[in-house]
Amino acid sequence: MMMKLLLLLVVLIAPLRVAAQTQCGYADALRFPLDPTRFEIVQDYAAASPRHQGRYHTGEDWYSAAGEGYGEFVSAIADGRVTFSSPNGWGRDGGVIIIEHTFRDGTVVYSHYGHLTDATGVQFPSVLTCVRAGDIIAAVGDARPAPHLHFEMRTRQPDVPGAGYVWENPAAVGLLRPSKFLYNRAARFVDGFAWAATLSDETGALTPPLLLGDNGSNGLLVLDANRILGLSYDGRVLWRVNLDRAAVGLLSAPPGLNVAGVIVYDDGGVQAITAEGERGATWSLGFEIAALWSVDA
Numbered sequence: 001m002m003m004k005l006l007l008l009l010v011v012l013i014a015p016l017r018v019a020a021q022t023q024c025g026y027a028d029a030l031r032f033p034l035d036p037t038r039f040e041i042v043q044d045y046a047a048a049s050p051r052h053q054g055r056y057h058t059g060e061d062w063y064s065a066a067g068e069g070y071g072e073f074v075s076a077i078a079d080g081r082v083t084f085s086s087p088n089g090w091g092r093d094g095g096v097i098i099i100e101h102t103f104r105d106g107t108v109v110y111s112h113y114g115h116l117t118d119a120t121g122v123q124f125p126s127v128l129t130c131v132r133a134g135d136i137i138a139a140v141g142d143a144r145p146a147p148h149l150h151f152e153m154r155t156r157q158p159d160v161p162g163a164g165y166v167w168e169n170p171a172a173v174g175l176l177r178p179s180k181f182l183y184n185r186a187a188r189f190v191d192g193f194a195w196a197a198t199l200s201d202e203t204g205a206l207t208p209p210l211l212l213g214d215n216g217s218n219g220l221l222v223l224d225a226n227r228i229l230g231l232s233y234d235g236r237v238l239w240r241v242n243l244d245r246a247a248v249g250l251l252s253a254p255p256g257l258n259v260a261g262v263i264v265y266d267d268g269g270v271q272a273i274t275a276e277g278e279r280g281a282t283w284s285l286g287f288e289i290a291a292l293w294s295v296d297a
Contacts, residue, residue, distance in 0.1 A: 024130035027078035027101040030186040031133055032179075033113060033151055034062050034074060034140075042148065045177040046170050046202070055165035059112065059152035060178050069147035071120040072140045076131040077101070077111050077182065083158040085127050087118045094141035096161040097124060099131060103185070109176070110158050114150035117141030127159075153178045171202040195235035201225030210250040210261045212275055219275065221261060223250055228263065230277050241277040245269070248289050257281075264289060 043061040048054050063069055080101040089096030095116035102108050116138035118124055125137055140147050150164060156174035166173060180202065188196060201224050209231075212218040219238065222229045226246065230239040249264045253272065260275040266289045272280035 024081040063148040112152035115143035
């Protein structure tokens with residue numbers, strides 16, 4: 001009799017869990033939590049911080065260069081369900097909100113917003129409530145060293161604020177590069193989207209693929225950390241080439257070079273590459289690209 005009662009409970013509870021997971025709908029649109037034309041990233045994802053013993057940053061810090069960050073409204077990036085919400089989630093460093101987002105392909109991720117305040121009159125949403133893309137959920141607080149938003153995208157820990165810095169590679173503990181995730185995932189909502197190729201790197205340069213032929217009809221080349229992938233027009237990986245130094249982009253070849261494109265390295269080096277992945281002549285721009293893109297952490 002006891003076993004029958006337990007079985008009945010399982011049957012009754014299981015549908016309730018499914019309903020709780022989908023009650024807030026699917027994330028069918030994405031946006032940034034702050035206006036990217038007014039806020040900039042001052043500490044990037046996975047940046048090593050001297051102020052935190054060299055630990056790696058778990059997200060992106062968004063700051064207003066005009067000094068108008070405090071009290072600016074923070075919006076939910078997509079439809080979802082609140083899994084953590086506390087104005088004192090980080091103590092003196094402000095409040096934290098975490099939202100679960102479910103996509104139609106079954107992917108589930110969590111957006112994390114830190115250094116928030118409700119002192120400007122915005123009430124934090126309650127745990128388990130639904131929010132919609134663009135809903136105002138809080139405001140930027142007066143966090144150290146200046147008002148800014150700490151923004152994370154993660155695949156784990158839906159109800160743990162986290163420390164903001166970790167000793168290991170953030171990607172190894174389920175943390176995604178926020179801007180990269182938003183740009184890439186948003187592309188799936190564009191009319192005509194047909195396929196996606198998953199890359200292994202979370203910390204590499206945000207660089208578009210190099211299209212071969214008419215709008216990629218002959219495939220495309222993609223930079224993925226320390227390697228380049230050759231993809232077919234329908235997303236199949238045809239070949240991989242490992243690089244011996246850090247690259248920051250792929251560009252179309254200058255006129256006169258009978259190659260598919262050129263690899264641009266962070267030390268200012270440039271190297272030709274064919275559509276089949278064969279590398280050729282090299283030359284130098286005379287300056288380091290990495291130095292131009294450095295961020296004060």
